[in-house]
Amino acid sequence: MAHGALDEKEISPIVQSPVIATAASSEVGTKPKATCLQQYFSEESRNFQGSALKKTTRLISNFLPLGTGRPHAELYPWTSGDANWPTFLNKPNGSEGRAGVPSTYTLANALTYGTALGAPPLVQFLTEHMRLIHNPPYQDWAVCLTCGSTSALDIIFRTFTNRGDIILAEKYSYPGIIESAALAGVEIQPVDLDDQGLSPDKLGQILDQWNTLERPKPKVLYTIPSGQNPTGVTQSQERRRAIYEIAERHGLIIVEDDPYYFIQLGPNATSDGSNPEAVSRHLVPSYFSIDKSGRVIRLDSTSKILAPGLRAGWVTASRQVIDKYAAYHDLTTVSVSGLSQIVLHDLFNLQWGQEGFSTWLQTLSLKYTQRRDITVAACHSFLPSDICSFVIPDHGMFLWISIDVRKHPMYAAEGHMGQGWCSQVEDRILTLGLANGVQVTKGSLFFTKKSSKEAELFFRLTFAAAKEHDLAEGVRIFANAVKTEFNCRGSP
Amino acid sequence: MAHGALDEKEISPIVQSPVIATAASSEVGTKPKATCLQQYFSEESRNFQGSALKKTTRLISNFLPLGTGRPHAELYPWTSGDANWPTFLNKPNGSEGRAGVPSTYTLANALTYGTALGAPPLVQFLTEHMRLIHNPPYQDWAVCLTCGSTSALDIIFRTFTNRGDIILAEKYSYPGIIESAALAGVEIQPVDLDDQGLSPDKLGQILDQWNTLERPKPKVLYTIPSGQNPTGVTQSQERRRAIYEIAERHGLIIVEDDPYYFIQLGPNATSDGSNPEAVSRHLVPSYFSIDKSGRVIRLDSTSKILAPGLRAGWVTASRQVIDKYAAYHDLTTVSVSGLSQIVLHDLFNLQWGQEGFSTWLQTLSLKYTQRRDITVAACHSFLPSDICSFVIPDHGMFLWISIDVRKHPMYAAEGHMGQGWCSQVEDRILTLGLANGVQVTKGSLFFTKKSSKEAELFFRLTFAAAKEHDLAEGVRIFANAVKTEFNCRGSP
Numbered sequence: 001m002a003h004g005a006l007d008e009k010e011i012s013p014i015v016q017s018p019v020i021a022t023a024a025s026s027e028v029g030t031k032p033k034a035t036c037l038q039q040y041f042s043e044e045s046r047n048f049q050g051s052a053l054k055k056t057t058r059l060i061s062n063f064l065p066l067g068t069g070r071p072h073a074e075l076y077p078w079t080s081g082d083a084n085w086p087t088f089l090n091k092p093n094g095s096e097g098r099a100g101v102p103s104t105y106t107l108a109n110a111l112t113y114g115t116a117l118g119a120p121p122l123v124q125f126l127t128e129h130m131r132l133i134h135n136p137p138y139q140d141w142a143v144c145l146t147c148g149s150t151s152a153l154d155i156i157f158r159t160f161t162n163r164g165d166i167i168l169a170e171k172y173s174y175p176g177i178i179e180s181a182a183l184a185g186v187e188i189q190p191v192d193l194d195d196q197g198l199s200p201d202k203l204g205q206i207l208d209q210w211n212t213l214e215r216p217k218p219k220v221l222y223t224i225p226s227g228q229n230p231t232g233v234t235q236s237q238e239r240r241r242a243i244y245e246i247a248e249r250h251g252l253i254i255v256e257d258d259p260y261y262f263i264q265l266g267p268n269a270t271s272d273g274s275n276p277e278a279v280s281r282h283l284v285p286s287y288f289s290i291d292k293s294g295r296v297i298r299l300d301s302t303s304k305i306l307a308p309g310l311r312a313g314w315v316t317a318s319r320q321v322i323d324k325y326a327a328y329h330d331l332t333t334v335s336v337s338g339l340s341q342i343v344l345h346d347l348f349n350l351q352w353g354q355e356g357f358s359t360w361l362q363t364l365s366l367k368y369t370q371r372r373d374i375t376v377a378a379c380h381s382f383l384p385s386d387i388c389s390f391v392i393p394d395h396g397m398f399l400w401i402s403i404d405v406r407k408h409p410m411y412a413a414e415g416h417m418g419q420g421w422c423s424q425v426e427d428r429i430l431t432l433g434l435a436n437g438v439q440v441t442k443g444s445l446f447f448t449k450k451s452s453k454e455a456e457l458f459f460r461l462t463f464a465a466a467k468e469h470d471l472a473e474g475v476r477i478f479a480n481a482v483k484t485e486f487n488c489r490g491s492p
Numbered sequence: 493m494a495h496g497a498l499d500e501k502e503i504s505p506i507v508q509s510p511v512i513a514t515a516a517s518s519e520v521g522t523k524p525k526a527t528c529l530q531q532y533f534s535e536e537s538r539n540f541q542g543s544a545l546k547k548t549t550r551l552i553s554n555f556l557p558l559g560t561g562r563p564h565a566e567l568y569p570w571t572s573g574d575a576n577w578p579t580f581l582n583k584p585n586g587s588e589g590r591a592g593v594p595s596t597y598t599l600a601n602a603l604t605y606g607t608a609l610g611a612p613p614l615v616q617f618l619t620e621h622m623r624l625i626h627n628p629p630y631q632d633w634a635v636c637l638t639c640g641s642t643s644a645l646d647i648i649f650r651t652f653t654n655r656g657d658i659i660l661a662e663k664y665s666y667p668g669i670i671e672s673a674a675l676a677g678v679e680i681q682p683v684d685l686d687d688q689g690l691s692p693d694k695l696g697q698i699l700d701q702w703n704t705l706e707r708p709k710p711k712v713l714y715t716i717p718s719g720q721n722p723t724g725v726t727q728s729q730e731r732r733r734a735i736y737e738i739a740e741r742h743g744l745i746i747v748e749d750d751p752y753y754f755i756q757l758g759p760n761a762t763s764d765g766s767n768p769e770a771v772s773r774h775l776v777p778s779y780f781s782i783d784k785s786g787r788v789i790r791l792d793s794t795s796k797i798l799a800p801g802l803r804a805g806w807v808t809a810s811r812q813v814i815d816k817y818a819a820y821h822d823l824t825t826v827s828v829s830g831l832s833q834i835v836l837h838d839l840f841n842l843q844w845g846q847e848g849f850s851t852w853l854q855t856l857s858l859k860y861t862q863r864r865d866i867t868v869a870a871c872h873s874f875l876p877s878d879i880c881s882f883v884i885p886d887h888g889m890f891l892w893i894s895i896d897v898r899k900h901p902m903y904a905a906e907g908h909m910g911q912g913w914c915s916q917v918e919d920r921i922l923t924l925g926l927a928n929g930v931q932v933t934k935g936s937l938f939f940t941k942k943s944s945k946e947a948e949l950f951f952r953l954t955f956a957a958a959k960e961h962d963l964a965e966g967v968r969i970f971a972n973a974v975k976t977e978f979n980c981r982g983s984p
Contacts (some may be wrong), residue, residue, distance in 0.1 A: 031631040034786020034810035040711055040745055041816065045651040050608070050819030070605055111801040113562055116542070139523040147639065147825040154824045159537045180823050219532055253532055294526020309603040309830025318526035324533065327542030331672050332646045333639040337829030338801025 048183055053175040053445055063439040064474035065465040069229070069304070069397055072465055075367060076307050077347075077360055105349075110342035114335030116326035118145030118314075122345045125354075126300075126314050132276040132354060134289040134298075134316075141294065142322040144329070145336045146313045149257060149301045150176050153222075155328045156255055156297060157184040159321070160220050167220040168206070170198050172400075172446040172458070174229045174257070177222055188448040189218055195391045197235035198223055200242035207250045221252045225287065227260030227396015230446040230460040234395045237284055244290055252295065256287040259301040259313075260396035262361040265369045276358040294318035302344070304397070304464075305364060310340040368397060371463040371471060375399060378472035379461075382479035384488050397464035400443070403457040409487045418453045419444070425485060426457055432481040438474045540675055545667040545937055555931040556966035557957040561721070561796070561889055564957055567859060568799050569839075569852055597841075602834035606827030608818035610637030610806075614837045617846075618792075618806050624768040624846060626781040626790075626808075633786065634814040636821070637828045638805045641749060641793045642668050645714075647820045648747055648789060649676040651813070652712050659712040660698070662690050664892075664938040664950070666721045666749070669714055680940040681710055687883045689727035690715055692734035699742045713744045717779065719752030719888020722938045722952040726887045729776055736782055744787065748779040751793040751805075752888035754853040757861045768850040786810035794836070796889070796956075797856060802832040860889060863955040863963060867891060870964035871953075874971035876980050889956035892935070895949040901979045910945045911936070917977060918949055924973035930966045 038046070053068075105119045117123055127143045146152040153176060161167065163185030169177060171190035181188050192202040203221070210217045223243075225235045235243070247254050261283070268282040288298040294317070301313035315325055329335060348357060376392055379399065387407045390399050405411055405422055426442050433440055443458025444450075459478070466474055482488075530538070545560075597611045609615055619635045638644040645668060653659065655677030661669060663682035673680050684694040695713070702709045715735075717727045727735070739746050753775070760774040780790040786809070793805035807817055821827060840849060868884055871891065879899045882891050897903055897914055918934050925932055935950025936942075953970070955963055974980075 031629055032784070033632050034630050034812065037745070037786070037810060037812050040652055042650065042652055043654050045816055045820075048816065048819055050815075051822035073600065073604075076603065108565065109801075111568065111799040112565075113795075113800045114803075137523055138526050140525050150823060151825045158534065160532055160534055162535050176823065183823055253529075292524070294529070303605075307603040307830075308605045309601075309827075311606075311825055311827060311829045318529060320526065320529050324537055324540065327540055328537075330543035331642060331668065331675055333643045333803055333825060335801075335803060337639075337803045337832045338799075339831035339835060340829045343831060 044183060044185070051175065051179055053179075053441075063434060063437055064470050064477065065439050066461045066463075066471075066474045066478065067439040067441040068465055069462050070308070070465050071304060071397070072467060074468075075364060075464060105342060105345045107342060110338030112338070114338050114341065116144070116329035116335060117322075118143075118336060119338075119341045119345060121349055122341055125345075125348045126316075129276070129354060129357065130288075130316050133280045133283070134286050136288050136291045136296075138292060138294050138318075140319045141288075141316060142319045143314050143316050144322045144325045145341070146299070146315050146325075147333050147336055148303060148308075148311045149259060149299045149313050150180075151311075151333070152299050152313065152315050152325075153177060153180050153255075153257070154183075155325060155332075156220075157181070157186065158328065159324050160253060161186045165220075166215060166218045167222055168203065168218045168252070169222040169448055170224065170228060170231075171448060172230055172443070173222070173448050174224060175445050177257075178446075178448055188222075190448045191221075193228070193231060193233065195233055196239055197225065197228055197231075197233045198239070198243060200239055200246060203243060204246050207246065207252075217250065219251060219253060220255060221247060222255045222257065223287075224257050224260075226258055226284065227263060227265075227393055227398065229260075229396070230398055230441070230443065230458070231391070231400040232393030232396055232398040233391055233400075234284060234393070240285060240287060241290060244287060247295060248293065254287050254291075254296045256296055256298045258286060258299060259304045261286065261300070262305055262365065263368050263396050264365040265372045265394050265396070268365070274355045274359050276354045279358050279362065288316060294320075297321055305361065306344075306347075310337075310343065312336050312340045312344060368464070371397075371468055372399075374468065374471045375461065375463040375475060378475035379479075381472075382476045384479070384483055384486065387486055387488070388479075388482060397462050399461040399463070401459045401461060403459070403482065405455050405457045407486060418455055419450075422455050422457045426459075429459070429481045429485050432484060433478050436477045436481065438477040438481075440478050536675060536677070543667065543671055545671075545933075555926060555929055556962050556969070557931050558953045558955075558963075558966045558970065559931040559933040560957055561954050562800070562957050563796060563889070564959060566960075567856060567956060597834060597837045599834060602830030604830070606830050606833065608636070608821035608827060609814075610635075610828060611830075611833045611837055613841055614833055615806075617837075617840045621768070621846060621849065622780070622808050625772045625775070626778050628780050628783045628788075630784060630786050630810075632811045633780075633808060634811045635806050635808050636814045636817045637833070638791070638807050638817075639825050639828055640795060640800075640803045641751060641791045641805050642672075643803075643825070644791050644805065644807050644817075645669060645672050645747075645749070646675075647817060647824075648712075649673070649678065650820065651816050652745060653678045657712075658707060658710045659714055660695065660710045660744070661714040661940055662716065662720060662723075663940060664720075664722055664935070665714070665940050666716060667937050669749075670938075670940055682940045683713075685720070685723060685725065687725055688731055689717065689720055689723075689725045690731070690735060692731055692738060695735060696738050699738065699744075709742065711743060711745060712747060713739060714747045714749065715779075716749050716752075718750055718776065719755060719757075719885055719890065721752075721888070722890055722933070722935065722950070723883070723892040724885030724888055724890040725883055725892075726776065726885070732777060732779060733782060736779060739787060740785065746779050746783075746788045748788055748790045750778060750790060751796045753778065753792070754797055754857065755860050755888050756857040757864045757886050757888070760857070766847045766851050768846045771850050771854065780808060786812075789813055797853065798836075798839070802829075802835065804828050804832045804836060860956070863889075863960055864891075866960065866963045867953065867955040867967060870967035871971075873964075874968045876971070876975055876978065879978055879980070880971075880974060889954050891953040891955070893951045893953060895951070895974065897947050897949045899978060910947055911939075911942075914947050914949045918951075921951070921970075921973045921977050924976060925970050928969045928973065930969040930973075932970050 104121050123143050130143060157180055161184055166187045166189050168191055169188050170193045189206065191206060192199050225240065227234055286298060287296045297315060297317040299313060299315055302310050379390060387404050389402050393399065408425060423444060426444060430442055441460040443460060463471055596613050615635050622635060649672055653676055658679045658681050660683055661680050662685045683698060684691050717732065719726055778790060779788045789807060789809040791805060791807055794802050871882060879896050881894050900917060915936060918936060922934055933952040935952060958966055
């Protein structure tokens with residue numbers, strides 16, 4: 001299959017115009033407005049306004065995009081333009097797959113009602129994929145398709161938490177989990193992390209010292225173990241084993257949200273990809289792969305490796321959890337879109353097979369490695385090293401730039417004013433970056449606890465979204481914004 | 493476009509095999525089983541096991557399907573087989589629509605992250621459709637795509653109800669709403685209905701006599717106004733206006749779930765379909781069309797008129813409600829599958845236009861009218877008229893057969909034993925029908941309150957799922973099962 005890229009312009013997100021979705025504007029003024037419905041909203045929904053991160057990305061366009069984790073078109077396996085509708089769909093009736101086996105999931109299947117778990121041949125492929133890569137040490141695990149991992153997290157909250165509960169998560173984490181927790185009425189207890197990710201020591205400390213008389217102990221740990229969002233760090237094998245043992249001791253469910261697992265950066269990306277089992281030996285073991293007792297719920301997504309528009313991923317866990325998950329499908333989305341399923345089925349079963357999928361993931365890792373290297377080199381060249389620091393990620397698509405606020409010229413004068421003061425500095429750097437043509441993401445969006453008194457300042461950069469040759473320029477503009485704010489020599 | 497039908501075999505639902513979705517069966521016995529997780533489940537999910545109706549349909553195959561409302565392939569606008577992937581997708585790059593306007597929603601847009609409301613040109617088409625057909629008398633209404641109406645109902649429960657609330661619904665209703673209510677911890681207060689649908693008198697009575705000291709008054713009415721599921725009845729224009737006035741007086745939100753609105757049966761189906769505004773004059777006015785104050789939430793679905801596998805529909809309501817709905821999309825499915833959206837966009841905007849959509853709906857109405865007439869004639873021929881009665885539907889796909897249990901030979905002997913006794917009779921008729929090759933749906937699945945002491949017996953028949961030439965035979969087998977149970981002359 002050709003891997004020609006879609007045009008940058010084509011892949012850019014559609015900016016939502018509120019006018020389009022409202023009644024014809026000619027009606028405004030000639031008809032009354034609706035009554036206020038605020039009193040009708042539920043406890044859950046009353047103050048709920050959706051995703052702040054998504055709102056910021058909606059407003060942004062025409063910038064070098066170092067902010068949002070929307071991979072560039074060249075990082076997806078599709079050919080360019082409408083004319084090149086994925087070729088695997090243009091198969092003759094009764095088309096044969098790679099192994100000469102006729103497809104058992106046809107367009108007709110895709111267009112009718114689907115099942116909660118997903119089309120059997122697709123679920124079968126993913127089950128085999130999970131066995132080849134993770135092969136967990138217990139027997140009754142199963143796979144269910146998801147309408148993406150955001151949807152899966154919502155269902156997991158509904159399945160495992162009551163309002164007032166507390167869950168554990170990395171101190172800085174995916175805004176989706178922060179907002180889902182808020183919607184579910186659940187508090188997040190942050191756990192510190194360092195350049196090797198979530199700290200087992202800190203986790204153990206929190207749980208050992210938990211006062212169960214005050215509040216029931218958390219029973220869910222949410223973690224992004226590889227190429228963590230936003231910090232980019234990956235937990236080592238030792239850390240994972242130590243954290244799993246703590247989970248066993250304290251009875252934690254581990255929600256392993258792992259969309260960047262296959263985006264390996266560095267030497268491992270260059271290994272031969274055509275043998276999935278060999279590839280799995282280079283991968284750091286997932287929590288699912290060391291799960292003796294069926295307490296891990298693993299989320300895989302197609303959004304970073306195939307196409308986010310499919311709105312499809314898969315959850316793998318103990319059969320008990322998967323049954324519950326499928327029950328939620330029955331009363332929510334019923335199934336993943338049949339068209340998304342047939343595209344995945346055709347790609348996996350008729351075109352790629354396990355080997356082809358694995359090869360694609362290695363191809364992708366090489367592309368990301370190249371982008372990371374360019375970005376890291378630019379950071380070393382342009383960022384003021386006395387103010388900015390970062391860990392070079394070996395998975396994923398993010399660079400987490402830590403900025404030492406004590407170096408700010410006003411720090412001494414204005415004193416240490418905590419998060420509120422940092423927010424102003426953060427806003428000014430963001431605004432200056434935008435004014436000069438780069439979009440980055442504010443670190444504060446990832447704080448699982450907003451009330452922090454610590455004076456912390458971060459920005460998340462991604463090397464996934466921009467054109468490769470724009471990455472260095474984006475970093476340069478961002479670096480200049482930091483330098484200007486910090487009054488450094490060399491500002492523009 | 494050709495309207496050739498898919499094969500019966502092709503469209504039949506995939507029966508889910510639990511083995512496929514579990515780990516390789518070779519692992520059974522060699523690895524331990526997962527620990528029991530029951531204690532981890534939330535209040536909401538602990539006893540939740542998904543949809544009973546969906547479970548029954550999963551087990552059934554090789555019967556004349558008069559049970560499940562899964563329309564036959566000939567009732568969808570797709571051509572046959574994989575080779576005929578909808579032709580509107582095979583357009584040259586930069587393809588032009590009917591009006592010569594280039595498509596503004598490309599495959600590249602479809603494959604990347606979508607927006608919560610839906611692709612603007614698709615939402616624009618649907619907004620124009622809503623204006624042409626319903627044109628509500630207030631100004632700030634809007635449209636948002638849904639991942640199907642089941643998903644929409646779940647979001648509506650989350651938006652408008654707290655655990656312990658009560659909502660109003662027809663006494664017999666869609667099992668999805670009964671199960672969604674149970675999941676949300678919401679009670680359904682049944683409202684009687686007759687051959688013209690939901691009774692405004694009974695609704696007014698319930699609300700006028702509500703003891704607000706005991707429990708807060710319901711604030712949501714859920715109704716299926718046209719071709720009601722399961723009764724098949726349609727509310728007259730007068731009824732709708734009377735019910736709307738009650739809603740205004742008592743401050744009710746009306747959830748108008750209307751998937752059968754365009755499936756008109758009888759004389760109206762024969763009118764010219766190419767002018768949507770003319771068509772709308774033949775349609776009974778929707779609640780949305782008479783909504784002065786923005787209290788109606790209208791659900792439209794593609795499942796009965798285009799393809800259920802798309803998992804797509806749309807919700808139309810006051811902008812306040814749509815904003816909340818889109819917020820839920822942000823933290824759940826994010827958007828409808830881009831592939832479902834591009835198929836709908838191409839069909840509506842590039843191929844059909846408003847006129848083409850309207851013409852298709854008229855074509856569909858004619859097909860359904862023919863099917864209804866065959867089924868009704870068979871019912872008149874085969875059902876024992878002293879025991880069975882039904883209202884001839886003028887919308888939708890259902891016949892609700894009421895069976896007079898007092899005519900049962902054991903009724904006098906065993907005495908009136910309420911719903912439990914009726915259930916046994918119901919089970920025997922169902923089983924005998926299946927044994928002879930027909931699948932129908934038990935009426936008790938649609939009872940919004942299970943504790944009813946009334947001795948009621950119903951079956952729901954659909955003329956949507958079977959091949960047209962099998963409908964009469966299906967009715968004959970069902971009628972024989974009834975006759976056998978009731979010891980009538982003429983049983984097989």
